[in-house]
Each structure stands twice: as C-alpha cells, then as structure tokens.
Amino acid sequence: MSATPAYAELTRIYTRLYRFQHLGSIVGWDRNAMMPPKGNAARAAAEAELHALIHRTRTAPELKTLIAAAEAEPLDDIARANLREIRRDWRDANALPERLVEEKTLAGAKCEHAWRSQRAANDWEGFLENFRPVVKLAREEAQLLADDSGLSRYDALMDRFEPGVRASDVDRIFAEVRQWLPALIDDARKKQAQDSITLPRGPFPVVAQRALNREVMALLGFDFEAGRLDESAHPFSGGVPEDVRLTTRYSEDDFARSLLGTIHETGHARYEQNLPREWLGQPLGTARSYGLHESQSLSCEMQLARSRPFVGLLVPLLKKHFGDQPAFDADNLYRLWTRVKPGFIRVDADEVTYPAHVILRYEIERPLVEGEIEPEDIPALWAEKMQSLLGLDTRGNFKDGCLQDVHWSDGSFGYFPCYTLGAMYAAQWFAVIRRATPDFDARIAAGDLSPVFDWQREFVWSQGCRWTTPELVQRASGEALNPAHFRSHLERRYLRK
Amino acid sequence: MSATPAYAELTRIYTRLYRFQHLGSIVGWDRNAMMPPKGNAARAAAEAELHALIHRTRTAPELKTLIAAAEAEPLDDIARANLREIRRDWRDANALPERLVEEKTLAGAKCEHAWRSQRAANDWEGFLENFRPVVKLAREEAQLLADDSGLSRYDALMDRFEPGVRASDVDRIFAEVRQWLPALIDDARKKQAQDSITLPRGPFPVVAQRALNREVMALLGFDFEAGRLDESAHPFSGGVPEDVRLTTRYSEDDFARSLLGTIHETGHARYEQNLPREWLGQPLGTARSYGLHESQSLSCEMQLARSRPFVGLLVPLLKKHFGDQPAFDADNLYRLWTRVKPGFIRVDADEVTYPAHVILRYEIERPLVEGEIEPEDIPALWAEKMQSLLGLDTRGNFKDGCLQDVHWSDGSFGYFPCYTLGAMYAAQWFAVIRRATPDFDARIAAGDLSPVFDWQREFVWSQGCRWTTPELVQRASGEALNPAHFRSHLERRYLRK
Numbered sequence: 001m002s003a004t005p006a007y008a009e010l011t012r013i014y015t016r017l018y019r020f021q022h023l024g025s026i027v028g029w030d031r032n033a034m035m036p037p038k039g040n041a042a043r044a045a046a047e048a049e050l051h052a053l054i055h056r057t058r059t060a061p062e063l064k065t066l067i068a069a070a071e072a073e074p075l076d077d078i079a080r081a082n083l084r085e086i087r088r089d090w091r092d093a094n095a096l097p098e099r100l101v102e103e104k105t106l107a108g109a110k111c112e113h114a115w116r117s118q119r120a121a122n123d124w125e126g127f128l129e130n131f132r133p134v135v136k137l138a139r140e141e142a143q144l145l146a147d148d149s150g151l152s153r154y155d156a157l158m159d160r161f162e163p164g165v166r167a168s169d170v171d172r173i174f175a176e177v178r179q180w181l182p183a184l185i186d187d188a189r190k191k192q193a194q195d196s197i198t199l200p201r202g203p204f205p206v207v208a209q210r211a212l213n214r215e216v217m218a219l220l221g222f223d224f225e226a227g228r229l230d231e232s233a234h235p236f237s238g239g240v241p242e243d244v245r246l247t248t249r250y251s252e253d254d255f256a257r258s259l260l261g262t263i264h265e266t267g268h269a270r271y272e273q274n275l276p277r278e279w280l281g282q283p284l285g286t287a288r289s290y291g292l293h294e295s296q297s298l299s300c301e302m303q304l305a306r307s308r309p310f311v312g313l314l315v316p317l318l319k320k321h322f323g324d325q326p327a328f329d330a331d332n333l334y335r336l337w338t339r340v341k342p343g344f345i346r347v348d349a350d351e352v353t354y355p356a357h358v359i360l361r362y363e364i365e366r367p368l369v370e371g372e373i374e375p376e377d378i379p380a381l382w383a384e385k386m387q388s389l390l391g392l393d394t395r396g397n398f399k400d401g402c403l404q405d406v407h408w409s410d411g412s413f414g415y416f417p418c419y420t421l422g423a424m425y426a427a428q429w430f431a432v433i434r435r436a437t438p439d440f441d442a443r444i445a446a447g448d449l450s451p452v453f454d455w456q457r458e459f460v461w462s463q464g465c466r467w468t469t470p471e472l473v474q475r476a477s478g479e480a481l482n483p484a485h486f487r488s489h490l491e492r493r494y495l496r497k
Numbered sequence: 498m499s500a501t502p503a504y505a506e507l508t509r510i511y512t513r514l515y516r517f518q519h520l521g522s523i524v525g526w527d528r529n530a531m532m533p534p535k536g537n538a539a540r541a542a543a544e545a546e547l548h549a550l551i552h553r554t555r556t557a558p559e560l561k562t563l564i565a566a567a568e569a570e571p572l573d574d575i576a577r578a579n580l581r582e583i584r585r586d587w588r589d590a591n592a593l594p595e596r597l598v599e600e601k602t603l604a605g606a607k608c609e610h611a612w613r614s615q616r617a618a619n620d621w622e623g624f625l626e627n628f629r630p631v632v633k634l635a636r637e638e639a640q641l642l643a644d645d646s647g648l649s650r651y652d653a654l655m656d657r658f659e660p661g662v663r664a665s666d667v668d669r670i671f672a673e674v675r676q677w678l679p680a681l682i683d684d685a686r687k688k689q690a691q692d693s694i695t696l697p698r699g700p701f702p703v704v705a706q707r708a709l710n711r712e713v714m715a716l717l718g719f720d721f722e723a724g725r726l727d728e729s730a731h732p733f734s735g736g737v738p739e740d741v742r743l744t745t746r747y748s749e750d751d752f753a754r755s756l757l758g759t760i761h762e763t764g765h766a767r768y769e770q771n772l773p774r775e776w777l778g779q780p781l782g783t784a785r786s787y788g789l790h791e792s793q794s795l796s797c798e799m800q801l802a803r804s805r806p807f808v809g810l811l812v813p814l815l816k817k818h819f820g821d822q823p824a825f826d827a828d829n830l831y832r833l834w835t836r837v838k839p840g841f842i843r844v845d846a847d848e849v850t851y852p853a854h855v856i857l858r859y860e861i862e863r864p865l866v867e868g869e870i871e872p873e874d875i876p877a878l879w880a881e882k883m884q885s886l887l888g889l890d891t892r893g894n895f896k897d898g899c900l901q902d903v904h905w906s907d908g909s910f911g912y913f914p915c916y917t918l919g920a921m922y923a924a925q926w927f928a929v930i931r932r933a934t935p936d937f938d939a940r941i942a943a944g945d946l947s948p949v950f951d952w953q954r955e956f957v958w959s960q961g962c963r964w965t966t967p968e969l970v971q972r973a974s975g976e977a978l979n980p981a982h983f984r985s986h987l988e989r990r991y992l993r994k
Contacts, residue, residue, distance in 0.1 A: 022543035027523050034531075038723035039740030042777075046519035053550075226535035243536030280539075 006069035007079060010086055011282060013057065013066075018281045020054050022240050029238040029245045033230045058093035078284070078466075085283035085465045092160060095148045096141060104141065107133045108410035115409040124398040128375055131409070135368060135375050138411045142369050154366045157414030161290040162421060164468030165481075167366060170417050173424070173483050174359045180487060181359075182389060185352055188340040188494035195335050200327040203252040212255065212321040213248060213262045216314065220266045220300055221453055222246075223273050235261055237268040241280060244269040255322065256337070260301055267300030268293055270453070274461035285464045288472060290415065292460060294422020295429065302351050302423065303430045303489070304452065306337045309445035338493060342390040344400035351423070352490055356389040358420040361405070365413045378402050425473065427486040429455065432477045503566035504576060507583055508779060510554065510563075515778045517551050519737050526735040526742045530727045555590035575781070575963075582780035582962045589657060592645045593638060601638065604630045605907035612906040621895040625872055628906070632865060632872050635908045639866050651863045654911030658787040659918060661965030662978075664863060667914050670921070670980050671856045677984060678856075679886060682849055685837040685991035692832050697824040701752040709752065709818040710745060710759045713811065717763045717797060718950055719743075720770050732758055734765040738777060741766040752819065753834070757798055764797030765790055767950070771958035782961045785969060787912065789957060791919020792926065799848050799920065800927045800986070801949065803834045806942035835990060839887040841897035848920070849987055853886040855917040858902070862910050875899050922970065924983040926952065929974045 002008045024047065031043055067090055070083055096104075111130035118127045138157070145156035154167045214229060227244035239245030246265040248258045271287055279285030287293050304310045312330045319328055327333065340350050346357035364381050367373045373381070382402045383395045394401040407415055430452075434440045437451040444452075459476035466472075473481050499505045521544065528540055564587055567580055593601075608627035615624045635654070642653035651664045711726060724741035736742030743762040745755045768784055776782030784790050801807045809827045816825055824830065837847050843854035861878050864870045870878070879899045880892045891898040904912055927949075931937045934948040941949075956973035963969075970978050 016546060019543040019546040022539060023520050023524055023547060026527055026540075026543075027520055030523055030527060034725065036722050036724060036740060038720070039737070042519060042737055042739035043523075046516040046523075049513060049516035050520060223535070225533050227533060228531065240536070240539060242539035243533060 004070065004073040004075060004079070006066045007073050007075060007083060010063075010066050010070055010083070013060075013063070014086060014089075014283060015281045017054060017057055020050060020057070024050050024054070025238055025240050026243075026245075032234070032236065032238070033232045033245065033247050055093065058089065063090055064094075078279075081466050082279070082282050082284035085286075088163065089283050091148060095145050097144075100137065100140060100144070104134075104137045104411060107137055111411075112406060112409040115403065115406070119399055119403045122397070122399040122403070124379060124403060127398075127403060127409075131375050134409070134411045138369060138413050139371060141411075142413075152370075154369045154414060157369060158417065159414075161415050161418050162469055163289055164470045165289075165291065165417075165421065169470075169481070170362060170421075173481065174362060174417075174420075176483055177355055177420075177486075178359060178389070181352075181356060182391075184487070184490055184494070185340060185342065185356070185390070188352055188490075191495060192335075192340060197336050197339070198327045198329070198332050199336070200255070201325060202254065204255040204322055206250045206252060208321040209250050209255050209258055212317055213259060215317055215321075216259065216263060217246075217266050217269075219313070219317075219447070220263065220270065220304075220449065222266050222269055226273055227269060229262065235265065237265045237272070239272075241272045241275045241285075244272045255318075260305060260337070263305045264297045264301040267297035270300075270456070271296040271461055274457055276462050276464045279464050283465060288460075288463065288465050288467070289469050290418040291421035292425060292469060292472065294418055295425035296456065296460065298423050298426040299429060299452065299456065303426050304444070304449070306334075306351065307441075307444065307493075308334045309441045311337065312445050313447055340494060342392055344386075344392060344394060344397070345404055352494055353390060355420045355423065355486075358416050360385040360389055361407075361416040364402075365408070365416065369413050421481070424481060424483050424486040427489040428473070428477050428479075428482060429460075430489065431485040501567065501570040501572060501576070503563045504570050504572060504580060507560075507563050507567055507580070510557075510560070511583060511586075511780060512778045514551060514554055517547060517554070521547050521551070522735055522737050523740075523742075526744075529731070529733065529735070530729045530742065530744050552590065555586065560587055561591075575776075578963050579776070579779050579781035582783075585660065586780050588645060592642050594641075597634065597637060597641070601631075601634045601908060604634055608908075609903060609906040612900065612903070616896055616900045619894070619896040619900070621876060621900060624895075624900060624906075628872050631906070631908045635866060635910050636868060638908075639910075649867075651866050651911060654866060655914065656911075658912050658915050659966055660786055661967045662786075662788065662914075662918065666967075666978070667859060667918075670978065671859060671914075671917075673980055674852055674917075674983075675856060675886070678849075678853060679888075681984070681987055681991070682837060682839065682853070682887070685849055685987075688992060689832075689837060694833050694836070695824045695826070695829050696833070697752070698822060699751065700749040701819055703747045703749060705818040706747050706752050706755055709814055710756060712814055712818075713756065713760060714743075714763050714766075716810070716814075716944070716946070717760065717767065717801075718946065719763050719766055723770055724766060726759065732762065734762045734769075736769075738769045738772045738782075741769045752815075757802060757834070760802045761794045761798040764794035767797070767953070768793040768958055771954055773959050773961045776961050780962060785957075785960070785962050785964070786966050787915040788918035789922060789966060789969070791915055792922035793953065793957065795920050795923040796926060796949065796953065800923050801941070801946070803831075803848065804938075804941065804990075805831045806938045808834065809942050810944055837991060839889055841883075841889060841891060841894070842901055849991055850887060852917045852920065852983075855913050857882040857886055858904075858913040861899075862905070862913060866910050918978070921978060921980055921983040924986040925970070925974050925976075925979060926957075927986065928982040 027043065027047060027050075031040075031047075035043060067083070067087055075083060107130070111127070111134045114130050115127060139153070142153035142157050145151070146153045149156050149159065151159060152167060158165065158167065158170075214224070217229060218224065226242060227239065227246065229246050229248065231249060232247035233249065235248045237244065237246050246262065246269055248262045248265070250258050271293060275285055275287065305314075308330070311334045315328055315330045315333065322328075327336075338351070340352045342353050342356075343349060346354065349357055360382065363385060364373070364378055368375070368378070379398065379402055383393070386392045386394045386401070433451055433455050436455070437443065440451060460472070463472055467475060470480060524540065524544060524547075528537075528544075532540060564580070564584055572580060604627070608624075608631045611627050612624060636650070639650035639654050642648070643650045646653050646656065648656060649664060655662065655664065655667075711721075714726060715721065723739060724736065724743065726743045726745065728746060729744035730746065732743075732745045734741065734743050743759065743766055745759045745762070747755050768790060772782055772784065802811075805827070808831045812825055812827045812830065819825075824833075835848070837849045839850050839853075840846060843851065846854055857879065860882060861870070861875055865872070865875070876895065876899055880890070883889045883891045883898070930948055930952050933952070934940065937948060957969070960969055964972060967977060
C-alpha cells in the first residue's frame with residue numbers, strides 16, 4: 001500500500017476527470033468545426049450530461065476529505081504542487097452553491113443571446129435590463145469566492161484566470177502604461193505619417209490560403225501528427241494537449257487576417273503540444289494561466305510574425321502560394337502589419353493601441369464588480385476613457401463602444417487584463433531571449449526559430465502548473481513582471497528611426 | 498407521482514446512456530476520420546473510461562429490480578415494447594461474467610492483431626493457435642447466453658444481431674437457396690458471356706468524385722443538415738441518428754467503388770436519419786437489427802443503384818463531374834455493374850455470387866459454435882463448399898479463403914447471415930413496392946424515388962424497435978421472409994432476355 005493513499009486516490013479521480021474532459025473537448029470542437037445544424041439538440045443534451053458528470057465528480061463530498069488527508073501525507077515537491085492545483089480546482093468547483101451557478105448560467109445565456117441583436121441595434125437600454133442581473137450575480141459570486149479565498153472580490157475573480165496576480169499589481173502596471181502609452185501612440189503615428197504602403201490585391205483563393213497557413217504552422221513548429229487545422233465561423237484553439245485542434249476562417253479578399261490569426265493560434269497550440277508529458281492527466285500538467293497562454297500566442301503573432309526578420313521569411317511563401325505582386329515586398333508588408341491607428345474596436349486594434357482598450361475595460365469592470373460604480377455608469381466612463389486614451393469620441397455609439405465585447409454579457413469579469421499581461425510577458429520573454437542571443441534577428445531572418453522555442457520550452461511549456469504565474473515569471477526572466485520590456489519593445493519597433 | 502415510477506426511472510437511465518453513447522459515437526468517428534496519429538493513446542484512455550462508465554450504468558444492480566417492477570406496472574403497448582428492448586439490452590450487458598468479457602476481448606484482440614499479418618503470410622497454422630481460444634470462449638459465451646435465454650447456442654449469438662430470427666429459419670432459407678443458386682450463377686454467366694463491356698478510363702480526380710458522391714447522396718435523400726460525408730481508411734457509417742457520419746475512400750483509377758460504397762452507406766444513413774424522433778433516446782427508437790440495416794443499404798446499392806433505370810439517372814451526373822467517355826453509356830454501365838463472376842473474396846463479390854459466400858460461412862460457423870466441428874476442420878470444409886457453391890478451388894489458399902474475413906478472428910459469430918438476410922429483405926420490400934407501383938421503373942428513371950422511400954419510411958424506418966424482425970417483416974410485406982422474392986429479383990435482373 002502506498003504511503004500516500006489519499007493523494008494516490010486523488011490522482012486517480014483527476015485522471016478520470018481528465019479523460020471526461022477529453023471527450024468534452026473533442027465533441028466541443030466537433031460542434032464548432034464539423035457538426036451539421038440538426039445535430040445541435042442531441043449534442044447539447046449529450047454535452048450537458050457530460051458536464052453534469054464532470055461537475056458531480058468535482059464536487060463529490062469525498063474529495064474534501066481526500067484533499068485534507070493528502071495534505072498531511074509525505075509528498076515530494078511535484079506532488080505537493082499538483083495537490084495545490086487540485087485544491088484550486090476543487091475550490092473553483094465547490095465555492096459556489098448550485099443555485100448561484102444555475103442563476104448565473106441562465107442570466108448569462110439570456111444576456112448574451114439578446115446582446116447579439118442588441119449590439120447590432122445599438123440598444124444599450126435593452127442590454128442594461130439583462131445586464132443588471134448578470135452584474136448582481138457576478139458580485140455575489142465574487143463575494144463568495146472572496147470569503148472562501150481571503151482575496152478581494154475582483155482578485156478572486158481574476159485568480160481563476162491568472163493565479164497569483166492581484167489587482168494591486170495590475171493597478172500599478174496599468175497606471176504606469178497609462179503614463180507613456182498615449183504619447184507613444186502619437187509619436188508612432190507621426191513617424192508613420194509619411195510611410196507609403198501598397199496594399200495586397202486579392203482574390204486569394206481559399207485553397208492557396210489553406211496551404212500557406214499549414215506551411216507557416218509547420219515553420220512555427222506545429223506538430224501535424226498531434227493536431228489539425230480546420231475551419232469554423234469563430235476561430236478557436238481547442239482539442240486536448242495530445243491532439244490540438246485549431247480553426248480559422250477564410251476571406252478571399254484578405255489573406256492576412258487568417259494567416260496572422262492562425263499564427264496566433266499556433267502560439268497557443270505549441271504551449272499545449274509541449275506541456276510536460278509526464279504530468280498529463282493531472283492538474284499539474286495543464287497550462288498555467290490565460291495570461292501565460294496569451295504570452296505564447298502573442299510571442300508568435302506580435303513578437304515574431306510582425307517583426308521585420310520574420311516578415312522576410314514569409315515573403316517567399318506568399319509568392320509561392322499567391323504568385324508575386326508589388327505588395328509582397330518585405331519592407332512594405334512590415335509597414336502594413338505594424339501600422340498604428342486608434343480605432344473603436346478592440347479585436348481589430350494594432351499592437352500599440354490594444355493595451356488602451358484593455359486598460360479601459362479593466363478600469364470599468366473592477367469598480368463595477370467591487371460595487372463602486374453601477375452598470376448605467378458605463379457609457380459615460382467608456383466615452384471619457386476612449387477620449388483620454390485614444391482621442392476618440394464614442395458617445396452614443398454603444399455598438400462600437402461598451403456593447404462590442406461578449407465577455408461582460410455572460411459575466412466573465414476578471415479576464416480582460418490577461419490580454420495585456422500576455423503581451424507584456426511576451427515582451428519580457430523576448431527581452432531575455434534577445435539578451436541570450438546576440439545574433440537574434442539574423443537567426444530569425446535565416447529561419448532558425450530555435451532561440452525562441454527552446455527558451456519557451458524550458459521556461460514556460462515544460463513547467464505546466466509547477467509554479468504560480470508570478471513565480472514562473474520570476475524564474476523565467478529573473479525579475480517580476482516589468483512593463484518596461486513591453487515599452488522598450490514598442491519603442492524599438494514603432495519609434496526607432 | 499407517475500403510475501409507472503419504475504418504468505419512468507428506467508427511461509431516465511436509458512436517456513442518460515443514449516447521451517453517453519452519443520459522445521462515444523462522435524469521438525469514435527473522430528478517431529477514424531479526423532484524429533492525427535499522436536492523439537491515439539489519450540483517445541484510447543478517454544474512450545475506455547467512457548465505455549467503463551457505460552458498462553457500469555448498464556450493469557448497475559438497481560436495473561434488475563427496476564425492470565422487474567416496471568414489468569408489473571400498467572404500460573401501454575409502446576412502453577411495453579420499449580421495456581422489452583430495455584430487458585434485451587440489460588440481458589446483453591449482464592449475461593456474461595466480467596471475467597469472460599475480459600478474456601474474450603483479450604483473446605479477440607490478440608487473434609485479430611496477429612491475423613493482419615498472418616493473412617498476408619497465408620499462415621493458417623499460426624492463426625489456428627490464436628483462434629482456438631477465441632472459439633473456446635465463443636462457445637462458453639454461447640452456452641451462457643443460451644442458458645439465460647432458453648435459445649440454442651448459435652441462436653443465442655445470432656439473436657444479438659437479428660432478434661427473433663433462428664437458425665432453423667436460416668437453415669431452411671439457405672438450404673432452399675443452395676438448391677437454385679449454383680444453376681442461376683451458371684445461367685447468368687452464359688447469358689453474359691457474349692456481352693461486350695467498355696471500361697471507364699480514369700483518372701477520376703478526387704475533387705470530382707467527392708462532388709459526384711454528394712450529389713448522388715442528395716438524390717437518395719441524405720439530409721446534409723443532419724450528417725456529413727468524410728474520408729477514412731476503412732469506410733463506415735457512424736455518428737448518431739441526429740447527425741449521421743458517413744465515410745468513404747477514393748482511388749483516382751476507379752470512381753465506382755467509392756460511389757457504390759457511398760450509395761450503400763447512404764442506405765444505412767437514411768434508416769438512421771429517419772428513426773422515429775419521438776422515441777429517440779430510448780432503445781425503442783434505435784434501428785431494429787443488422788439484417789434490416791443491411792436491407793436498407795442493399796435497397797440503395799443493389800435494388801436501386803444497379804438497376805437499369807437508376808443507372809440512367811447517374812449517367813448525366815457522371816458526365817457532369819468527369820466529362821463524357823464511351824463507357825458512360827447507361828446500358829454499358831448497367832452491364833458492368835451487374836457482371837457475374839465467381840471469385841474468392843466475399844467483399845468483392847457481385848450480387849449473385851455473394852449469398853454463396855455467406856452460406857458457406859454460415860454452414861461452417863454454426864457447427865463450429867455448437868461444437869460439431871473443430872477449428873482445424875475449417876480449411877477442408879471451406880474448400881469443399883467453395884467447389885460445390887462457386888466451382889472454385891481454394892485448397893491451400895487460406896489467404897483468399899478462410900483467412901479473408903475479420904469477423905471470426907475476434908469471435909463475432911452469428912453475424913454473417915445478416916448480409917444475405919438483408920439482401921432478401923430488400924428484395925421482398927421491392928416486390929411489395931413494385932406491386933403497389935405499376936409504373937415503378939418509369940418513375941425511378943424519371944428521378945422519382947418516392948415509391949421506395951415513402952414505403953421504407955412507413956414500414957421500416959418509423960418502426961424503430963417496435964417489433965421483432967419477423968414481426969416487422971410480416972407487417973411490412975404481408976408474409977414471413979420468403980427467399981422466392983430474392984430469386985425472382987435475380988432472375989429478372991440476370992436471366993431475362
């Protein structure tokens with residue numbers, strides 16, 4: 001008999017959960033990428049049955065006893081880290097009463113469903129009606145999670161996405177960015193004002209785009225023996241670490257959106273494909289956080305793909321798949337893909353203005369969750385912050401303003417900071433990698449991406465959930481998250497003559 | 498509270514099972530049609546976990562009590578039929594002790610795995626070594642099922658595939674066919690001896706074949722809003738009734754194999770897509786039997802697709818997708834697709850010689866299961882029967898003889914008769930349909946397939962498991978299974994001047 005019977009039993013239960021989740025991931029991918037419309041009702045019923053099973057497994061009363069018993073057992077560091085993650089998962093699943101989970105799901109689904117047409121109709125008042133209960137329930141949720149964890153309410157929500165990162169950290173970092181970002185945007189735009197850009201001319205046949213995307217994924221190290229690229233209306237990265245399923249969407253007018261989107265998803269995929277094999281099946285073997293995941297997608301899309309050396313690598317592939325044209329000049333494409341232009345819409349934003357969109361949302365959702373502001377205060381705050389951060393007037397334009405994102409409609413508060421934390425982690429990784437690789441740009445230009453991926457493998461991918469996010473950042477880069485690296489990256493790319 | 502609490506609880510349990518099986522079907526389809534190779538280990542573990550869950554659900558001790566209690570409750574005919582099917586399913590799941598199920602699985606997997614190379618090596622002696630335990634366990638299984646059901650041993654095995662059909666029926670029917678089939682084969686070959694046939698000339702591009710197959714599936718009424726056609730190494734019909742997944746395989750030399758295979762699978766698919774919606778989720782709402790399923794695939798492939806009127810419908814589609822060529826003459830294609838030629842291999846056999854392959858296997862596997870012959874007797878029996886049925890000498894050629902099928906290697910005894918029962922049901926259906934539709938051939942030639950499918954919908958598809966197979970045959974056609982219809986069909990198609 002094992003010296004750690006409770007811990008051993010926990011790992012068996014979590015292995016079973018991992019396998020149930022595998023089934024859920026694959027049928028979920030299928031629903032989005034393959035399923036014909038009339039399959040929907042039966043699929044929804046089957047998925048609900050599976051989710052109920054997973055929920056029952058995660059909330060079985062014996063788990064509480066087992067976790068307490070395991071914590072008293074003699075465990076090595078690895079097992080102890082896994083047990084910490086098991087406790088996190090258990091807390092996530094058990095902190096909220098069934099009643100609240102159901103009310104949240106219903107209110108979120110109702111609000112999100114109506115939002116789809118209300119957004120198009122610019123109907124803020126209509127949205128508000130469904131949104132108030134969502135906020136009320138999110139506050140209740142945050143309070144319960146806070147009581148349970150000892151964190152503040154917003155911290156408790158954010159901890160589900162970015163473990164160990166606190167609003168006080170985000171406040172400090174975003175306040176700092178707010179100091180220099182508007183001026184940096186202005187300077188970049190002034191510097192770019194005289195640039196002449198030739199736009200690529202389509203059509204770009206879907207078959208050629210598909211082949212191009214696959215070739216670029218291979219260049220970025222995606223393992224096609226352990227994953228696929230398919231198509232779906234809303235591109236996503238799904239599947240399981242052993243079999244990663246990416247999707248994209250094609251428009252024959254524009255190859256770049258699908259290509260850059262696929263590069264972004266490939267960053268997520270490489271993290272999943274390279275999680276530590278020996279821990280797979282346990283919480284310890286999963287990706288650390290949403291912010292770190294975003295650091296991987298943005299390492300590929302922003303740090304690599306929109307760099308001048310990498311654009312140089314892409315040009316021959318574009319010519320191979322689409323034939324030559326004047327726009328396929330590396331300097332021209334680089335100018336096009338690093339163009340800075342403040343706009344209303346977050347998902348269309350460039351690398352430099354994107355953080356402004358995130359800071360704005362964070363500065364609204366945090367006081368909203370904490371009860372310092374009310375849902376009806378949002379439009380005025382939005383307008384004021386868009387003006388101060390990006391110099392844009394969005395008054396009355398809810399559609400392209402506070403109604404543009406899906407996140408709030410279903411109550412996913414605490415997620416937005418991950419996008420910009422991810423961009424900052426990525427910049428910090430590349431600062432370390434560049435320091436260790438004096439000929440970095442030359443190696444990328446020569447198609448040798450190993451300085452990037454060898455480092456990610458050692459310090460991020462292989463670590464799974466061994467550390468909290470701040471611990472991982474410290475171990476990987478020798479310092480805490482430091483937005484100065486992000487600033488230097490932007491200055492190097494956007495301001496250097 | 499319901500007046501039928503036990504029955505109501507059973508339906509809830511079976512709805513849950515149906516949903517678990519939905520997950521299994523979709524991930525099984527994915528494994529065969531989509532999954533990259535490195536996904537295999539994690540998928541196998543996830544599927545095994547699901548199958549263990551399904552097994553636990555089907556063998557939960559409370560089921561026995563619930564079924565007994567439900568049988569004493571006041572139920573209408575529909576509920577009573579569903580309860581009969583629930584009992585069938587329960588018996589299937591519970592008749593065998595765990596130990597035997599495991600031994601069977603292991604012995605079957607070992608024998609089948611080795612068979613893959615032993616077949617190629619013509620290694621009967623090597624096969625025999627793994628096959629003996631498979632037969633021993635099948636006999637044990639048959640005895641337990643027989644004890645449990647009161648059927649004979651072979652009947653008990655066959656009842657899992659074709660409920661209500663007994664070896665005594667099959668004996669009588671196959672003995673009758675044996676009387677006239679060899680002469681019919683000879684006569685057909687004499688009649689065809691002078692036919693001149695022009696062979697189609699490829700290549701037939703995969704893209705064009707795919708488009709052709711989809712168009713023919715639509716012509717046959719396949720609902721693409723409730724199913725898909727994809728590709729896999731071993732074509733199959735999978736998915737769930739609400740979302741049927743067919744696969745095929747393409748060779749650019751030969752479009753007919755994929756086309757006729759797809760038409761065959763479409764017959765299976767239409768059965769599934771048209772099962773009674775109000776019973777879906779319960780055993781009553783599933784397809785009745787393997788033989789009836791085969792009656793649907795063969796209705797499409799043999800009765801329809803290889804008929805002269807239907808070939809006439811296909812010709813313009815062939816020309817549309819492949820361009821014109823001399824072979825695309827309707828009479829020529831019809832001659833090609835109804836060519837009779839005795840051969841060694843069952844899966845390559847034409848419609849007329851196919852039953853001989855099945856009769857031969859039945860005449861061997863029945864005494865084998867009943868203990869009247871031993872595995873080492875098979876080659877001599879095989880050679881003797883191939884000679885008497887098809888006039889072919891297979892002595893020493895195990896590869897193209899008794900080693901050719903996968904069925905025996907994993908112990909699936911009792912399945913073979915379904916193939917020919919299916920062909921006979923299909924002929925019987927078409928006899929009824931023709932009788933009710935005086936202008937049948939003209940309507941098919943004009944592209945109106947409603948006489949066929951309206952009938953199948955009313956008498957087969959919509960009936961689910963309402964009746965046993967013999968009851969369904971009687972209700973649908975006014976008589977028991979009568980091989981005279983199959984004989985008339987063959988005579989009309991192959992002997993008529």
